[in-house]
Structures are given as C-alpha cells and as structure tokens.
Amino acid sequence: MEELIRRFNKAGVRYLLIGGQAVRLEGVPRFSMDWDFYIPPHDEKNTALINSLMGKEADIPLEILGRKGEGFIQTYSTTWGIVQFHLGGPGIPPFAEAEARAIMLKTETGLQVRAMCLDDLIRAKEAAGRPQDLTDAAYLREKKSVHKKPQR
Amino acid sequence: MKITDNRDAKRRLSLLNPGPAALPEATGWPRFAKKTFNSYAEMNNWKADLIREIMRRGGVRWKS
Numbered sequence: 152m153e154e155l156i157r158r159f160n161k162a163g164v165r166y167l168l169i170g171g172q173a174v175r176l177e178g179v180p181r182f183s184m185d186w187d188f189y190i191p192p193h194d195e196k197n198t199a200l201i202n203s204l205m206g207k208e209a210d211i212p213l214e215i216l217g218r219k220g221e222g223f224i225q226t227y228s229t230t231w232g233i234v235q236f237h238l239g240g241p242g243i244p245p246f247a248e249a250e251a252r253a254i255m256l257k258t259e260t261g262l263q264v265r266a267m268c269l270d271d272l273i274r275a276k277e278a279a280g281r282p283q284d285l286t287d288a289a290y291l292r293e294k295k296s297v298h299k300k301p302q303r
Numbered sequence: 304m305k306i307t308d309n310r311d312a313k314r315r316l317s318l319l320n321p322g323p324a325a326l327p328e329a330t331g332w333p334r335f336a337k338k339t340f341n342s343y344a345e346m347n348n349w350k351a352d353l354i355r356e357i358m359r360r361g362g363v364r365w366k367s
Contacts, residue, residue, distance in 0.1 A: 175323055176323045178318070178323060180324040182326070221339070221341055223340070226337065293318060
C-alpha cells in the first residue's frame with residue numbers, strides 16, 4: 152500500500168487515512184486487512200487524480216458522492232491490498248474541517264501518511280459503534296490521556 | 304506477573320511501547336470487482352462475507 156500512498160503524496164491528493172490502519176499507526180497493536188481513506192466527496196478533480204494514480208487497479212472508476220449519498224464507501228481489491236474510499240459517514244466531520252486538523256503519521260518504514268487527527272478518529276470510531284471500533288476508541292482515549300499527563 | 308484477558312492492562316502495556324505494530328503480509332486474498340456501499344451496515348455484511356469466503360478457501364498465507 153505504501154506505493155499508492157507515495158503516489159498520493161507526490162501528486163498532492165487530498166486524502167486522510169482513517170479506520171484500522173490509522174489506529175494501528177497511532178500505536179494500537181491491532182491488525183486490519185484494508186486501508187481506509189477519507190476523501191472530499193464532491194471534489195471531481197481530486198477524484199480524477201486518484202483514478203489516474205490507481206490506473207488499472209481501479210477496474211471501475213472512483214466516483215464523487217451521489218446526490219442521495221450513494222456510494223459513500225467505494226472499495227477496491229488491488230495488488231497493494233484492499234482500499235476503501237470513504238466519502239463521508241457517521242461521526243466523520245466535513246472533509247475540509249478534518250483536513251484542517253489533519254496530522255502526519257509514519258508507517259513502520261517511515262513513510263509519511265496524512266491522517267485524521269486523534270480526536271476526530273476517536274469520534275468516528277465511537278459513532279461507528281462496532282465492538283472493534285469501541286475497543287479502538289478506548290485505546291485512543293487512553294493514549295490521549297497518557298500524553299496529557301505532565302512529565303516528571 | 305502474568306495478566307490474562309485484561310483489556311485495561313493490555314492497553315497500558317501497549318502504551319509503554321508506542322509505535323506502529325508491523326503489519327504482517329499475507330497472500331491468498333480474494334480479488335473482487337469494485338464494491339460500492341450506501342451504508343456501514345452494507346459494508347459490514349459484505350466484509351463478514353469476505354472473511355467467510357477467505358476461510359472457505361483455507362485462509363490467507365502469512366509471509367514470514
């Protein structure tokens with residue numbers, strides 16, 4: 152997946168890593184089989200850029216969000232792994248707001264990945280509400296509380 | 304002291320050693336055409352089906 156992220160970074164794609172991989176890169180010891188990227192739902196230029204960078208891996212082109220919210224998650228099976236593009240969702244703030252608060256995380260190889268900030272990630276996980284999401288949120292809250300404690 | 308199945312303890316222990324856990328690589332993932340979902344429920348159902356399909360095929364094979 153790092154190849155795709157490198158392409159995104161180089162081309163200036165607007166994206167934020169969310170979901171299980173963002174949780175993992177925050178330091179939570181967990182596995183996820185897919186990579187979730189939040190993208191601006193109505194940015195046609197950005198969507199076209201992603202399609203061009205995905206190349207043949209996008210068997211059917213990525214599309215902007217439908218008028219009635221259709222296609223708010225679009226999933227691809229690629230040689231890099233399973234990629235899910237999220238164009239919104241419960242507990243997820245508008246893209247521009249989340250983008251303004253974005254942080255940079257590092258993969259285990261040191262690759263920089265733009266990601267949703269800790270507070271937004273916690274809110275999204277709590278809104279999703281599956282048992283795994285709530286476990287993730289609890290970990291992330293613990294991390295936040297540890298970082299808030301004054302150093303001795 | 305060994306701590307068994309204590310989620311709070313696991314959280315505390317993991318926070319003592321922060322940093323991304325290495326993602327294990329595996330082969331044997333099924334390929335599929337693009338999927339589009341209109342709700343989390345749809346996606347979650349599909350994901351559960353995908354995992355069942357992977358297991359019917361004998362699971363993924365982890366690279367060492």
